[in-house]
Amino acid sequence: MKLSYYPGCTLKTKAKNAEDSAIASLAALGIELAELPRWNCCGTVYSFAGDEELHQLAPVRNLIRVKETGSDKVVTICSFCYNTLKRADLLVTNNPEKMHTINTFMEEEIDYEGDVEVVHLLEVLRDDIGWESITEKVQVPLTGLKVAPYYGCTLLRPQDIAIDDVERPTIMGDLLKALGADIVDFPYATECCGSYQIISNPDFVSQRAWDILSSAVRRKADAIVLSCPLCDANLGQKQKELMHTHSEFKGIPILYFSQLLALALGLDPEVCHFELNYVDPQPLLESKELFRH
Amino acid sequence: MRTVISTETLYSDFVKKVEAISEQTLPSCYQCGKCSAGCPMCFAMDLLPNQIIRLAQLGLEDDITKANTIWICASCITCSVRCPRGVDLARVMEALRLITSRKNIDQVQIPEIPKETIAELPQLAMVGGFRKLTA
Ligand code: SF4
Numbered sequence: 430m431k432l433s434y435y436p437g438c439t440l441k442t443k444a445k446n447a448e449d450s451a452i453a454s455l456a457a458l459g460i461e462l463a464e465l466p467r468w469n470c471c472g473t474v475y476s477f478a479g480d481e482e483l484h485q486l487a488p489v490r491n492l493i494r495v496k497e498t499g500s501d502k503v504v505t506i507c508s509f510c511y512n513t514l515k516r517a518d519l520l521v522t523n524n525p526e527k528m529h530t531i532n533t534f535m536e537e538e539i540d541y542e543g544d545v546e547v548v549h550l551l552e553v554l555r556d557d558i559g560w561e562s563i564t565e566k567v568q569v570p571l572t573g574l575k576v577a578p579y580y581g582c583t584l585l586r587p588q589d590i591a592i593d594d595v596e597r598p599t600i601m602g603d604l605l606k607a608l609g610a611d612i613v614d615f616p617y618a619t620e621c622c623g624s625y626q627i628i629s630n631p632d633f634v635s636q637r638a639w640d641i642l643s644s645a646v647r648r649k650a651d652a653i654v655l656s657c658p659l660c661d662a663n664l665g666q667k668q669k670e671l672m673h674t675h676s677e678f679k680g681i682p683i684l685y686f687s688q689l690l691a692l693a694l695g696l697d698p699e700v701c702h703f704e705l706n707y708v709d710p711q712p713l714l715e716s717k718e719l720f721r722h
Numbered sequence: 723m724r725t726v727i728s729t730e731t732l733y734s735d736f737v738k739k740v741e742a743i744s745e746q747t748l749p750s751c752y753q754c755g756k757c758s759a760g761c762p763m764c765f766a767m768d769l770l771p772n773q774i775i776r777l778a779q780l781g782l783e784d785d786i787t788k789a790n791t792i793w794i795c796a797s798c799i800t801c802s803v804r805c806p807r808g809v810d811l812a813r814v815m816e817a818l819r820l821i822t823s824r825k826n827i828d829q830v831q832i833p834e835i836p837k838e839t840i841a842e843l844p845q846l847a848m849v850g851g852f853r854k855l856t857a
């Protein structure tokens with residue numbers, strides 16, 4: 430099966446570890462991701478304003494790119510891109526007037542008609558492949574690895590774009606269970622990491638990071654697993670500082686779910702680019718005999 | 723907090739603007755406080771999210787502007803999915819931010835961000851932050 434794929438900006442740089450491990454894993458599971466030609470930034474944050482059609486141009490233009498390839502579905506890996514593209518599609522689909530305004534404004538493009546389904550990689554794994562088929566392909570079960578799935582905001586809110594239950598999601602835990610890991614439930618799994626406040630109020634993000642990380646540690650998780658590159662940066666980059674301010678804190682690796690998927694499928698660890706993880710997960714993975722240099 | 727309520731503020735353009743940009747009906751809020759109870763950023767806010775919407779109902783723009791709340795909000799949408807009255811408070815916060823931003827007032831001064839910070843941060847942190855916090 431071949432699916433259209435929208436990468437977004439961060440996956441091409443800081444989160445190359447998320448992208449490469451995801452593409453390689455899907456290939457091993459029989460799905461080829463075809464990157465869209467001429468994609469542009471989705472705008473990152475969806476505009477909540479009722480009078481800002483201008484901010485919907487970037488995401489809608491990407492959906493037009495999908496249409497041009499003859500596809501009616503696009504896969505995203507970054508949680509923010511998922512949220513922004515999915516919400517833009519819903520907005521124009523439910524508002525023919527806004528759709529018309531946007532199409533008229535972009536007269537150089539073909540018209541968007543709400544005909545592209547935006548999905549997140551986790552949904553592809555659950556709905557197109559299925560947990561059982563994934564388990565069958567596991568070469569290196571993640572036995573003994575205690576992971577805390579952390580969902581953050583953009584995969585779950587608002588309700589109409591949620592990939593799972595808004596308050597009690599299990600999708601990432603189900604995947605990790607299928608890979609053989611032990612799941613650690615923790616109360617901060619769906620709480621915000623502070624998001625873009627990192628650029629204006631980094632100290633408040635430190636506080637958020639501490640609440641989330643220390644909760645996972647108290648629950649005895651070996652690692653936190655997530656999907657969002659902004660959560661990854663906020664929870665990862667803050668750890669050095671938090672080890673200073675909280676001497677009992679020894680740090681906790683943060684991994685993309687796709688990195689663990691690639692490892693469990695027995696793929697070359699090169700595709701995981703562990704060098705890009707803010708806290709090196711290799712000693713942990715080695716101690717569980719899941720990884721060798 | 724002492725507040726003076728008048729028909730002038732109650733029926734002001736400000737209230738209409740907030741309702742128009744947010745596409746929300748402000749009087750729907752009955753002040754249960756559930757939004758504030760679950761807000762992950764409220765520890766850093768001068769006024770709680772439910773206090774902000776109350777002030778918006780009353781048209782007390784100055785009190786809202788004086789508080790840091792709308793600029794601390796991280797647009798996480800937790801308040802919106804939990805509100806028993808179906809108020810999308812994240813959108814009200816955005817409308818309130820835009821009323822200031824559209825006057826060309828920025829909350830972050832981009833040239834002042836240290837080079838190292840720019841090198842460290844992923845693109846989506848910067849694009850997202852600039853879109854929410856600058857004009
Ligand atoms: S949860 Fe809704 S009704 Fe309750 S105070 Fe907040 S906005 Fe008002």
Ligand code: SF4
Nearest residue numbers: 761795796798799801
């Ligand atoms: S959207 Fe803003 S006000 Fe609402 S819960 Fe999140 S941070 Fe708090």
